[in-house]
Structures are given as structure tokens and as C-alpha cells.
Amino acid sequence: MPEDIGRRIARLETQLTAISRAPKLTSASLEDATLEVYDDKGSLRALVGQQPDGTSGVTVVNGPVPPTPAKPAVTPAMGALSVSWDGQFENRAVSPLDFARVEVHVGPVANFEPDASTLRGTVESAQGGTVTVPLGYQQWWVRLRTRSLSGAVSAASTAVSGEPRQAHTADIAAGAITADKLSVGSTGNCLPDPGFETGVIEARITALGLPWAKIEAGGADSPCCLTIATTGGEPRWMPYEPFTVNPGDMYWLGVHYRCSKAWVGSGVGISLVWRDAQGKILDTGSVTAPEPQADGQWRRISGKVRAPEGAVRAEARIQAGEGTAGEVSFDNAEVRSIMTSATKGERAEIGPDGVRLFDGQGEQVVSLVTGAPNYLSLTAHDGTAVASISDNGAAGFQSLAVADKLTWRGTDLQTxxxxxxxxxxxxxxxxxxxxxxxxxxxxxxxxxxxxxAREYRIVIDAHVEPSAGGGELRMRMRDGGASTPDLRSPQVQSAVHQLARTGAWQRVRLELPISGAALGGGRHRLLATFDVKEGPAGQTATLIGGDGYPAFMYVEDIGPKLNESGGYNNGGSTGGGQPDPKPIPQQYTKTYAATWSGSYDRRGTYSEYYGDKILQGYYSETHGTLAALAGFPADVTKDLAGATVQRVELFLYFDHWYNSGGGTAVIKTHGHSARPGTFSSSSASKAVDWNRNEGRWVDITDLFDPARTKGIALDPNSTGSDFYGRAHGVGQANPPQLRVRFTR
Incomplete structure (x- = not known):
């Protein structure tokens, strides 16, 4: 029987209720697809499933701007800043559910805008965290930004400043670590207590039982030194603890030494004794003083040695040779490893004294070192030498281009x-x-x-042919200045030639030496004219020139303008008994080398340490602010007595300045006939900028008094680094010189 309409409606209601109560997507799936999630305004918020890059998952997009983080806490750390965020946001905002991270940005100014270049770290937890950022030693500013899962970024937080802390205060307190607590070689020196000031070597002397060795005051620019008495007639040395070496290793040895005035011995030096694995001595590498002087002066020796095959340990020794009297003191001992790219052949060596480069045959081609000859050799690709600088400063080049000043013996080459x-x-x-x-x-x-400023010679030269003998040819030179010259222009020179005979050619010439100052600076148009006079009636004269007998006129620069030194002298022709005329003033230029020199500690007492060297300025408290004097021979005063001084120049050669770019010499004068025990000079001064390794002449005419000046002084009276310099003194390669131009 067919179902009636009421039953059908009831069954459909039952089925609808069951469907509405059942789980959604119970048997659903996404086949190679993406589920898009939109908000109530239709904006895409998420992608579920297949992603655009081929992966699968959930991607959040188009999220809202996250809240701004609270300002960070910034504290200094050693060479860094420690940045902390406490998990809070400005205006007590709640942490977003799509939180990804908080970015840490650092910039040099407070208002910098964070971007990829300023990002220095991130805090990944919404609970907060700390980030340490290594930075340079200056003030920095830190700002934070929130980043969400969708990539949205917040506004930057308030900037907070901080400055990294350097290695002192709480990290390393001053005096907390002394030299005896440092490991051997931590400064590159393989010897502990190299200045004998920490007690390490003093304790070793006691432990070894060396009665002839002691630590005493008065080192080489330091408080203490090691002194070895040399009265036993046998070699004596103070040994250090051995250290490990490898065969072929190279070491640089150096030490200051001082032989007492009573010393009698065979030598002094520093050495490394090489031992094998069984402790057997293989060899000794030594650096010794070439000619020790018993004068109580500090000197330094240095050199390099190489560990032999089989060497595993080395024992450093400071030693005095066989001696019968006096003592030898030592200070500033050094044994340092030399860095080398190979043991032989082509290689580079870097040591405390400088750099050496060797070619394939093991020959040195570059030596840039202290305390030893320095030289440089440059070669082309085929090994041919193209330029060199010798150990005494002599240079050779294939060609040389100089854009600025070039000097020769202290004088600008242009001069x-x-x-x-x-x-x-x-x-x-x-x-x-x-x-x-x-x-x-x-x-x-x-x-x-x-x-x-120049002198000139003007010459007219030709042949003349007279129509008859007798008479005179009168040649003239007229100066039209910048205008066209004519027969009315001023005459500046003339010459008269006697005409010998009819039709006979003869050479005629007019010459004028004259300075540009006498003519007047600027353009000059010179005209040669002539006439014939005092001859027979109707006489003519013809000036001629041709290919085989050229007539010419020229102007020659013959040198700088000179002061005229001639004058009237009647030669006694007015009668017997007449006095000779007053001598005509003559011009002289004389150069005098310094005869003594020296430096003065604290601008006071003469410094025996520097000897004849002349130094100025402040380098250390040991010598204080230095000044210097140099004196010239008595001939200077003698030669200038009654003379008129026109120019005085001083030559100095500075081989060193504190700054590599040079410094400022402050020049004064003095009146000491010999080197005094204490420093004094005139008050007037002249400051001159100077380069390293530069010799030059300086005009000191304004400082020089012919009646009182006997030498020069260097005296900046300043502790500024621009004024510390060292010039050559008497006995060195380029001592001071004085050049005086005068008339008498």
C-alpha cells in the first residue's frame, strides 16, 4: 500500500534530526587542495592544506598589527650590551595568540628606524628573555619590535641607551694580576721577569746559589737590573728555566748591558743552549757585544738564532765572559719566537726587530728591521732588480716621478x-x-x-762691410719695453768699432750683462741699430748676414741676480803717499759644521745617556721634557765681525718623530762657547714642521745675533706628542750646519 503523505513527513523529520546531530566531515578529505579561512568581513586569514610552495600545513596571513613591546632593560657587559625583555607590552596589552618573536634592534642614535641592518637578535618566548649583543666601545640605543606569525610587525619601543664595558673595573681590577702570575710567553717573551722587577729572578738566584749575581737599582730606563760580578776569572751566567722548542725554530734575542768602568773581561751576551730529548747539549746560539766598553754606559745588543736538528728544549742564559775585575749589568732581556713561513729558501720572517723577506736562493731582498742594516730590493717578474734602497739609505730606481718637493742635501731641488x-x-x-x-x-x-730676480746677457753679433776705410761703426741697443721699439726708444748699450779698410769684412759685436731688475720686470722688445761716422765723405757701412756667416741676436739667462760688489779704485794714480781706497765690499757664503751637541733632561742637566744626540720634547718621565743645544766654531764670530749679515740658514736632520707623520721643531739660539752642564737659551723661537728622515735648511736670520749667537737650541717646552723628535748631533751622519751669507 502506498505510503501516505503524513508518514513521509514524519520520516523526513526523523532523518533531518539525525543528520544535524551527526559529526561534520566524518568521512571528508582534501585531495591536493587548500581550504581557505575568511573572517566575517571576507578577508583571508589562513590557508589549510596544500601551500603555495608545495608543502602542507596551516599558514596564517593578514593578521592584525601586534602590540608594541615594553621598553627593554639594557645593562653593560664586557665588550657587549645585555638586553632583557620582561614579556610585557605597552599599555598593558595582552600577548597576541599569533605571537612569533620580539626583535632586538641596535642603532647609533636614539631615533634610528629599525630594519634588517639593525637587527641584532630575537627573544622567541612570549614570557620574555635576554639577548647579549657584542658591540664596539661607544654609546648605543636599543629598540624592540613584536613580530606575529603572519609577518605583521609592531611599532618600535622606546629607545634605551647603553655603552659596552671595557676590560677593567669588575672584570680585571688594576693590580689584580701581577707579572709573576702571568704565564711565561703570554706577552711573546719566553723569559719571565725580563726587567728583574717582580722578584722571580731574584728568587731563582737564591735557589741556584749564585753569590756573584744580584738584583739592584738603576736599570736601563727602568728601576732594576741584574748585575754579575766578574772577579773570578771564569765565565759566569744566570740560567733561566728551559722551554720547549722545535728543530728549525728561530728566536730573536736581545738585552741591554752595561760594563762598569772597572770592568776587565772577555765579553758579554745572551744565548740559547739547545738540548736534545736526553738533555744533551747540541749547540749554543749566542748574541754577543762586538766591542764592550768599560764606561758605565747602557747599550743594547740583539740578533737571531735557530734551533738545530734534534733540539727539543732551550735554556736561556745571560752571561759575562771570563773577567778579572768590575761587573756587568743587564736589563730588558728578551727571547721571542720569530714567525717564519719556511726554514730556508723563499720565505718571510717576522720578529720583534721587524720583517725580512728572502728569495728562492735564501738571499734577503727586504730587510725592514731595527738595530741592524735596513734595505729594500724590488724585482720584476723575471727576477731582475728594478729598484733598491741600501742599508745606508742609498736608493736606485729605473725611473722616479715626484709630484711634490724633492730635496738635495737639505735644499729644495728647485732652489x-x-x-x-x-x-x-x-x-x-x-x-x-x-x-x-x-x-x-x-x-x-x-x-x-x-x-x-735673474741676470741676463744680451748679445748682437754680425759682420760689417764698409764702402771705404776709416771711420767708425756705432752699434746701439734700444729698449722699447712692451711697445714696438724705434730710433727714439731708450738706449741701453752701445759699441764702437773702427773700420779698417775698403770692402774688408770684419766681425762686430755688442754685449750687455744686465739684471731683470735693472731692465724692469716684464716684456722687453730690444732693437739693434747702427750708423757710420767720422769717415771719408760718402762713406757707407752695411751689416750683413747669411748662411755661412750668420748675424744673430740672443738673450741668455746667466743666473740669479747678484748684488754689485765693484767700486772706484784710483790705483794710487793721484800722487805718492795717498792711502789705498777703502776696500770694495765682497759677498761671501760660508758653511760651518757644529763642533759640539747634546741633550738635557727636564730642560736642566746634560744627559749622558743620549751623548751627542739632540732630542726635544717629552717621551717618558725618566728624562722628562727634553731640550738640546748645538754649538758652532769660534770662526763664525770671527768671520762676522764688522760684516753685514744678509741671510743665516740652519741645517738639521730629524731621523725620528713620535708621530709617523712628523712633528714640529722649535728652534732657538744660545751664546755658549762650549757645551754647558745645564740648559739655557734665548727666548725668541721659530716653529717649523718636519718629516721623519728629512734634512732641510731653515732661515733663522731673524733669530741670529752676530755678536752673541754661538749656536742653536731645540726647546719646545711642551709634553705634546707633536714635539717629541730626535735630530742628528755631532758624530752622526748628518750633524747640524750653519750657512751664512754676508758682505764685508
């Missing part, structure tokens, strides 16, 4: 060249035949630019 003739500055040749029948006629013009 040297200016003292020399410059040769022809104008020249012309004339082939036109010109005849004079008794009136002046023009013949030849030439022009040049006159320098008031």
Missing part, C-alpha cells in the same frame, strides 16, 4: 736649480743686408720676458 743659469731665453738670426750712409737705422729686433 738648487734656481741658482744655476737657465741658458738661452730668446734668439734670432738675421740675413737681411742693411746699409747706413751716416744716419742711424734700425736692423734687428728680439723680445723676451725679464725676471727681476
Amino acid at each position: 738648487v736649480l734656481d741658482r744655476m743659469p737657465r741658458g738661452l731665453v730668446a734668439i734670432g738670426r738675421q740675413k737681411t743686408r742693411v746699409k747706413s750712409a751716416g744716419t742711424e737705422v734700425g736692423w734687428f729686433e728680439i723680445g723676451f720676458d725679464a725676471d727681476p
Whole structure:
């Protein structure tokens, strides 16, 4: 029987209720597809399933801007800043459910904008955390930003400043670590207590029972030194604890030594005794003083040694040779490893004294070291030497380009060249035949630019052909200045030649030496003219020139302008008994080398430590602010008595300044005839900038008093580093010199 409509409705209601109560997607799946999740405004918020890059999962997109983190806590750390975030947000905002991380950004100013270049770390937990950021020693600013899972970023937090702490205060307190607590070689020196000041070597002397060795006051620019008495007639040495070495290792040895004035012995030095694995001595590498002097002066020796095959340990010794009297003191001992790229052949060596490079044959091609010859050799790709600098400073180059000043013996090369003739500055040749029948006629013009500081020679040279013998050829030189010269222009020179015979050619010449100052600086157009006079009626004269007998006119620069030194002298021609005329003043230029020099500690007492070297300025408290004096021979005062001094120049050579870019010499004068025990000088001074390894002449005319000045002083009276420099003194390669130009 067919189902009625009521039953069907009831059954459908029952089925609908069952479906609505059943779990959704019980048997559903996504086949290579993505489920997109939208909010109530239709904006995409998430992707579920297959992702655009081929992976599967859940990706949050288009999330809201997260809240701004609270400002960080910034504390200094050694060479870094410690940045902490407490998990809180500004305005007490709640942590977003799509929280990803908090970014830590660091910048040099407070208002910097965070970006990828300023990101220095992240805090991954919403509970907060701490990040340590290594930074340089300056003030830095820190800002935080929140980043959500969707990539949205918050505004930056308030900036907080901080400055990393350097290695002192709480990290390493001053005096907390003394030299005796440091490991041997931590400073590169294999010897402990190299200055004999910490008690380590003093204790070793006691432990070894060395009665002839002691630590006493008065080192080489230091408080203490090691002294070995040399009265036993046998070698004596103070041994250090051995240290491990490898065969082929190279070491640089150095030590200051001082032989007492009563010392009598065979030598002093520092050495490494090489031992094998069984303790047997294989060899000894030594650096010894070449000629020890018994004068109580500190000197330094240094050199390098190499460990032999089989060496595993080395024992350093400071030693005095066989001695019968006096004592030898030592200070600042060093044994340092030399870095080398190979044991032989082509290699580089870097040691405390500098750098050495060797070619494939083991020959040194570069030696840039202290306390030993320095030189440099540059070679092309085929090994051919193209440039070199020898150990005494002599240089050789294939070619040399100098963009600025080039000096020669302390004088700018341009100045040297200016003292020399410059040769022809104008020249012309004339082939036109010109005849004079008794009136002046023009013949030849030439022009040049006159320098008031130079001397010139102007010459006219030709042949003349007279129509008859007798009479005179009168040649003239006229100066038109910058204008066209003519027969009315001023005459500056003339010459008269007697005409010998009819039709006979003869050479005629006019010459004028004159300074540019006498002519007047600037353009000058010179005109050669002539006429014929005092001859037979109707006489003519013709100036001629041709290919085989050229006529010419030239202007020659013959050197710098000179002061005239000639004058009238009647030669006693006015009668017997007349006195000789007053001598004509003569100009002289004389150069005097310094005869003594020295430096003065604290601008006071003479420093025996520096000897004849002349130093100025402050380097250490040991010598304080240094000043120096140099004196010149008595001939200076003698030569200048009654003379008129025109110019005084001083030559100094500075081989060292505290700054590599050079320094400032402060020059004064003094009146000491010999080196005094204490320093004093005039108050007037001249400051001159100077380069390293530069010798130069300086004009000190304004400082020089011919009646009182006997030498010069260096005295900046300043502790500034720009003023500490060392110049050569008497006995060195480039001692002070004085050059005086005067008339008498």
C-alpha cells in the first residue's frame, strides 16, 4: 500500500534530526587542495592544506598589527650590551595568540628606524628573555619590535641607551694580576721577569746559589737590573728555566748591558743552549757585544738564532765572559719566537726587530728591521732588480716621478736649480743686408720676458762691410719695453768699432750683462741699430748676414741676480803717499759644521745617556721634557765681525718623530762657547714642521745675533706628542750646519 503523505513527513523529520546531530566531515578529505579561512568581513586569514610552495600545513596571513613591546632593560657587559625583555607590552596589552618573536634592534642614535641592518637578535618566548649583543666601545640605543606569525610587525619601543664595558673595573681590577702570575710567553717573551722587577729572578738566584749575581737599582730606563760580578776569572751566567722548542725554530734575542768602568773581561751576551730529548747539549746560539766598553754606559745588543736538528728544549742564559775585575749589568732581556713561513729558501720572517723577506736562493731582498742594516730590493717578474734602497739609505730606481718637493742635501731641488743659469731665453738670426750712409737705422729686433730676480746677457753679433776705410761703426741697443721699439726708444748699450779698410769684412759685436731688475720686470722688445761716422765723405757701412756667416741676436739667462760688489779704485794714480781706497765690499757664503751637541733632561742637566744626540720634547718621565743645544766654531764670530749679515740658514736632520707623520721643531739660539752642564737659551723661537728622515735648511736670520749667537737650541717646552723628535748631533751622519751669507 502506498505510503501516505503524513508518514513521509514524519520520516523526513526523523532523518533531518539525525543528520544535524551527526559529526561534520566524518568521512571528508582534501585531495591536493587548500581550504581557505575568511573572517566575517571576507578577508583571508589562513590557508589549510596544500601551500603555495608545495608543502602542507596551516599558514596564517593578514593578521592584525601586534602590540608594541615594553621598553627593554639594557645593562653593560664586557665588550657587549645585555638586553632583557620582561614579556610585557605597552599599555598593558595582552600577548597576541599569533605571537612569533620580539626583535632586538641596535642603532647609533636614539631615533634610528629599525630594519634588517639593525637587527641584532630575537627573544622567541612570549614570557620574555635576554639577548647579549657584542658591540664596539661607544654609546648605543636599543629598540624592540613584536613580530606575529603572519609577518605583521609592531611599532618600535622606546629607545634605551647603553655603552659596552671595557676590560677593567669588575672584570680585571688594576693590580689584580701581577707579572709573576702571568704565564711565561703570554706577552711573546719566553723569559719571565725580563726587567728583574717582580722578584722571580731574584728568587731563582737564591735557589741556584749564585753569590756573584744580584738584583739592584738603576736599570736601563727602568728601576732594576741584574748585575754579575766578574772577579773570578771564569765565565759566569744566570740560567733561566728551559722551554720547549722545535728543530728549525728561530728566536730573536736581545738585552741591554752595561760594563762598569772597572770592568776587565772577555765579553758579554745572551744565548740559547739547545738540548736534545736526553738533555744533551747540541749547540749554543749566542748574541754577543762586538766591542764592550768599560764606561758605565747602557747599550743594547740583539740578533737571531735557530734551533738545530734534534733540539727539543732551550735554556736561556745571560752571561759575562771570563773577567778579572768590575761587573756587568743587564736589563730588558728578551727571547721571542720569530714567525717564519719556511726554514730556508723563499720565505718571510717576522720578529720583534721587524720583517725580512728572502728569495728562492735564501738571499734577503727586504730587510725592514731595527738595530741592524735596513734595505729594500724590488724585482720584476723575471727576477731582475728594478729598484733598491741600501742599508745606508742609498736608493736606485729605473725611473722616479715626484709630484711634490724633492730635496738635495737639505735644499729644495728647485732652489738648487734656481741658482744655476737657465741658458738661452730668446734668439734670432738675421740675413737681411742693411746699409747706413751716416744716419742711424734700425736692423734687428728680439723680445723676451725679464725676471727681476735673474741676470741676463744680451748679445748682437754680425759682420760689417764698409764702402771705404776709416771711420767708425756705432752699434746701439734700444729698449722699447712692451711697445714696438724705434730710433727714439731708450738706449741701453752701445759699441764702437773702427773700420779698417775698403770692402774688408770684419766681425762686430755688442754685449750687455744686465739684471731683470735693472731692465724692469716684464716684456722687453730690444732693437739693434747702427750708423757710420767720422769717415771719408760718402762713406757707407752695411751689416750683413747669411748662411755661412750668420748675424744673430740672443738673450741668455746667466743666473740669479747678484748684488754689485765693484767700486772706484784710483790705483794710487793721484800722487805718492795717498792711502789705498777703502776696500770694495765682497759677498761671501760660508758653511760651518757644529763642533759640539747634546741633550738635557727636564730642560736642566746634560744627559749622558743620549751623548751627542739632540732630542726635544717629552717621551717618558725618566728624562722628562727634553731640550738640546748645538754649538758652532769660534770662526763664525770671527768671520762676522764688522760684516753685514744678509741671510743665516740652519741645517738639521730629524731621523725620528713620535708621530709617523712628523712633528714640529722649535728652534732657538744660545751664546755658549762650549757645551754647558745645564740648559739655557734665548727666548725668541721659530716653529717649523718636519718629516721623519728629512734634512732641510731653515732661515733663522731673524733669530741670529752676530755678536752673541754661538749656536742653536731645540726647546719646545711642551709634553705634546707633536714635539717629541730626535735630530742628528755631532758624530752622526748628518750633524747640524750653519750657512751664512754676508758682505764685508
